[in-house]
Amino acid sequence: MVVTYASEKEIEKAVTVLRQGGLVAIPTETVYGLAADANNPKAVKKIFHIKNRPLSHPVIVHIADISQLKEWATDISDEALQLAKHYWPGPLTLILKKTKQVSDIITGGQDTVGLRIPNHPLTQCVLKKLGSGVAAPSANRFGRISPTTADAVREELGNKVDYILDGGQCAIGVESTIVDASTDQLRILRPGMISAEHIEKLLNRTLTSDKKNHPRVSGNLKSHYAPQTKMILMDQEETLYLKKINREIKKSAIAIMTRKKINVPQSNIIYFSMPDDPELYAHDLYQTLREIDRHAFHTIFVEEIPDDPAWDAIRDRLKKASGQGSLIKI
Ligand code: TXA
């Protein structure tokens, strides 16, 4: 996306709304965020109200430049800095010890703050002009699918948001990888398209993915990122697959998200073809679930995805979207 004269005006509008304490939906490379000036606790509080999000779930502060990091975070380890320098701007959120500047409304009263530099030209311009950070969770109602287009933001939040900055479809399509770098024990709190493996190679050490039910990571709730339609994850074995589908459908229409065509001769089954590549799959995932939700399907069946670390973020979102702790065997 290029910043044109038209988008300059939109950027200006977004900055003005943020300065006045309003809420702006901002495009990022992962998903759209619902942003408020991070130095305005009253404005940040509105985000929780609009999203129907419990106050105990902290939000990420988005900044323009690594030089701003020390305004928001303190006790930054060499490894945390190395991650920031390597991946920012990009889909990595670092949890770090917070400075006094960060209000409790952002952190849910914790002594840590989530930070990232998003990689989207319009939002980078907004952040630079604002000269400060914005607090922004994903721009969806709590527990629902994150929006990856401006239209999806409208669908989620309608006129509750003061301004929507349309930056096109998000390039990545699922939320950032969250790494807790507030202690020496680096941990992945939420998988994203930057894999644990990639980080481990970069730092030449192993990470722990043991979340120990970290209650403050809302994406950790068993049912999250969820479509309205009931969703079932399928085992790849076709015979079981067919048996389950036949049992389930009776006469109602069902959707199947599959990476290959499966020959089930039933008129009430609609296939949604998904890419075989994890990056392309991630890009399409939330858009496809939204499209399916617009129809009155009885159930969405999702074909199991490869058991490979490159699919970790997608597996995590699919499990949560189906409200299942793990992939079911049927
Ligand atoms: O890609 C993304 O991360 C998107 C875009 C908009 O940047 N944002 C996003 O925000 O997904 P949200 O609020 O939907 O998810 C942020 C997650 C939440 O699960 C929250 O609990 C966790 O980050 N989080 C934020 N601050 C934290 C902290 N201090 N400690 C632990 N978890 C934190």
Ligand code: MG
């Ligand atoms: Mg979210």
